[in-house]
Amino acid sequence: xxxxxxxxxxxxxxxxxxxxxxxxxxxxxxxxxxxxxxxxxxxxxxxxxxxxxxxxxxxxxxxxxxxxxxxxxxxxxxxxxxxxxxxxxxxxxxxxxxxxxxxxxxxxxxxxxxxxxxxxxxxxxxxxxxxxxxxxxxxxxxxxxxxxxxxxxxxxxxxxxxxxxxxxxxxxxxxxxxxxxxxxxxxxxxxxxxxxxxxxxxxxxx
Numbered sequence: 001x002x003x004x005x006x007x008x009x010x011x012x013x014x015x016x017x018x019x020x021x022x023x024x025x026x027x028x029x030x031x032x033x034x035x036x037x038x039x040x041x042x043x044x045x046x047x048x049x050x051x052x053x054x055x056x057x058x059x060x061x062x063x064x065x066x067x068x069x070x071x072x073x074x075x076x077x078x079x080x081x082x083x084x085x086x087x088x089x090x091x092x093x094x095x096x097x098x099x100x101x102x103x104x105x106x107x108x109x110x111x112x113x114x115x116x117x118x119x120x121x122x123x124x125x126x127x128x129x130x131x132x133x134x135x136x137x138x139x140x141x142x143x144x145x146x147x148x149x150x151x152x153x154x155x156x157x158x159x160x161x162x163x164x165x166x167x168x169x170x171x172x173x174x175x176x177x178x179x180x181x182x183x184x185x186x187x188x189x190x191x192x193x194x195x196x197x198x199x200x201x202x203x204x205x206x
Contacts, residue, residue, distance in 0.1 A: 012071045017056045018109045019130040020139060021072075022122035025110065027143045033076065033118040034065055035151040038158055039142055041067040042186060045163060047138060048178035050194040052202025055135055060175075062167040066158035076120070078104030079112050117151075134192075141187050157186075176203065 058069035
C-alpha cells in the first residue's frame with residue numbers, strides 16, 4: 001500500500017526538493033548532477049526507514065548509474081536548452097490541458113554549469129522555513145559524510161546495497177526496500193534514535 005502512494009509523481013514535494021537542491025549545491029563544491037541524484041536517494045530512503053515516509057516523494061528507478069529520482073532528473077534536464085525539445089512530453093500542463101512554460105520546476109532555482117560533467121549551482125537563497133528540523137539535520141549529516149566523496153564512489157556504493165541489487169534493471173525501486181539499508185554504514189556519525197518497526201508500520205499505513 002505504501003508503494004502505491006509514494007510512487008505517485010503528482011505528489012512530489014516540489015518546494016522541498018528545490019530547497020534541498022539549493023542547499024546541497026551551496027554546501028558541496030562542484031556538486032555533479034549524478035552525485036546530487038544519489039544524495040537525494042539516501043535522503044529519501046533513510047527517511048523512510050527512520051520516520052516511515054520519504055522527503056521528496058519522487059519515484060526511483062534502478063538505472064545503470066544507480067538509483068535515480070525520475071521527476072527530479074527529468075526537470076533538471078529541462079534546464080539544459082538542448083534537452084527541452086526532446087523532453088516536450090514532460091512539460092507541466094495546466095488544468096485546462098494547455099502546456100505551460102517548458103523550463104521545468106527548477107528554473108530560477110538551479111543553474112547548470114558544464115565542467116567535465118554537469119554541475120548544479122543554486123540561483124536563490126535557501127528558505128529555512130520549507131524543511132523540518134528532521135529533514136535539515138538529515139541533509140546536514142549527508143553533507144558531512146559525502147561532501148568530499150567522489151561521485152564514482154557513491155555510485156558504486158549504491159550498486160552494492162539491497163534496494164538496487166534486488167530491483168530489476170530499469171524498474172521502480174520499492175521504497176519498502178529502505179528497511180534493508182544499514183544506516184550506520186551509510187552515515188557512521190548519524191545519532192538519530194528511531195524504532196524501525198514503528199517506521200515500517202507508518203509506511204504501510206500510508
